[in-house]
Amino acid sequence: MTNPPLSDHSTIGELEAAGANVTAICRSCGTAASVNLRTMRLSFGAATPLRRIALRIACTGCGAADCSVHVTDSRDD
Numbered sequence: 001m002t003n004p005p006l007s008d009h010s011t012i013g014e015l016e017a018a019g020a021n022v023t024a025i026c027r028s029c030g031t032a033a034s035v036n037l038r039t040m041r042l043s044f045g046a047a048t049p050l051r052r053i054a055l056r057i058a059c060t061g062c063g064a065a066d067c068s069v070h071v072t073d074s075r076d077d
């Protein structure tokens with residue numbers, strides 16, 4: 001039995017449980033920021049797919065709500 005690979009289709013709960021690291025990168029200015037999964041879970045709920053949250057994240061650099069998200073699966077370490 002293997003776990004499914006983590007991606008932006010994974011839910012916040014899955015990513016947090018796996019200890020994944022999520023980085024949001026602004027498509028407009030390139031600012032990268034780490035995403036706090038606990039905060040996201042409290043705001044949006046554990047069953048919310050990451051890709052939906054990506055649409056809601058505003059860039060800390062320029063304020064554009066146009067970020068791509070990248071998942072780093074710490075289980076690979």
Ligand SMILES: [Zn+2]
Pocket residue numbers: 026027028029030031059060061062063064
């Ligand atoms: Zn930006």
